Amino acid sequence: MAAAAAVVAGVLVVTDDDKGSRGGSSDDVVQGPPGAPGSGGSDGSGEPDRSGGSQGPGNLVTPAHSSGPGGTTVVIGEAGAKHTLDVYEDLRCPPCASFDQAVGPTIAKDIKAGTYKVSFHFAAILDKNMGGSGSANALSALGAALDVSPDTFLDYKAALMSSKNHPEESEDSYADDDQLLTVSQEVYALKTNASFREALREGTYDPWAKKMIADFDASGVSGTPTVKLDGSQLTGSGGSTPATAAEFTDAVDKQLKG
Template sequence: MSNRNSHANKQAARERLRAERERQAKKEKMARQLKVGGSVLVVLAIAGGIGFAVSNSSGGSKNSKVSNKAWKDDAEKKSYAKPANTTGDKGTTVLLGDKKAKNTLTVYEDMRCPICAQFEQSSGDTLAEHLKDGKYKVDFKIAAFLDENKQISGSGSKNALSALGAALNVSPDAFLEYKKALFSAENHPEETDDAYSDDAKLLKISDEVKALKDNKEFEKAVKDGTYDKWALAMADEFENAEKKGVTGTPAFLVNGEKVTLNSFSPEAFTAVVDAKLKK
């Protein structure tokens, strides 16, 4: 009995060591991939925070299906159109939920951000539940700073944001469901893969959303880039976030105050946010 227990304990210890080595290997691989000269895109774990750091370098990338510069130049030539269900002069405020809710959760994300995808896969449904239940309204701030990074430059963040604008024009629910699909484990590309610069990829994923499947108006808006210029304006808003201490994604503010997550689990997310809510 003693020998059997000893064998089992050793086996369990080996499994834990193997899992830890795999986790560390993945972490080191990501760090190597994201290093850019003297600046590094990193998964932030400073003071318990989790996020994807901003790099301001720019340039081309052979991975891009549509280059960053070409996409922006084309967007600037288009007429400005803002989606329904937005507010503000340029329609860059995407505030969803019960407008009478006394609490506001602000969420910063980038559609190419792998850490945002991890958050959405872990706690996205919990956030959506709280939004629906009226615990708080949510102000979505979608950035596109990954497109500007020299090593992984592209247009996927902005192009996906434009498509989200087309979904928001259909309904807030379509926006939320489409964002969830784009961030899903099955669909979200590696951070070095600018897959979302391809309209065909975005439209294929939209078929998973009932309100968008076979929706010709939505499809036309994505193909025509109807909300491309709006996407640029939305992305520019991220510059204001730095004044609030937001330097990467995902990031969260509760009633304007930045909060830090130690974990993306639904329980941890709920506990951190609830601690800052007005009663």
């Protein structure tokens, strides 16, 4: 069935009568960062496979600091935090960028304070419904940043979503590796990081990005940005996703007190 994307009340919404179908499986995936013993990304020499050939589920490379089946669980924060914030975004989505710009610093502060840990989920709604590959390509690059450190992941994500760098909805600039590398120069840990650059250029985390996107498609969440605290969706004025730091903090406080 045909699919369509629309921005409604600051939320990118996907309508897809066939979104339940997905190719591939998360079975037979080997966990571990690139080059780790037994990693699906190793060619047997202990080095990551950079051949650039087609990668199936059996040789999936998962970033360090990811976990779960297929390495698609990305949780950042104190392990002992009693609460979990789930954040659903599309890296190419303008409403998601606006949300990140307004609320991202508050989420980063709450992570450090131990208010909650954050589980990140990523879609490719715009790739699927407008054409292009910027959502998936940026997610692959973000996986390379996660492999460096959780803080690097957060910093690079913020840079990708910033008003300075984020493209308009009609543009697919994140499909260009050169643009992703240019943005990475704003992140101290990535400025001279050869491993990050190689992983981005070689598409090391492309299969991982596809699995992340498949997990989003199976999640039942149809719009981005969406935020849930302990499984309950957070809303601001008008019942939409909180659009400001004040709305977000108020929604979190109400949920925690309730």
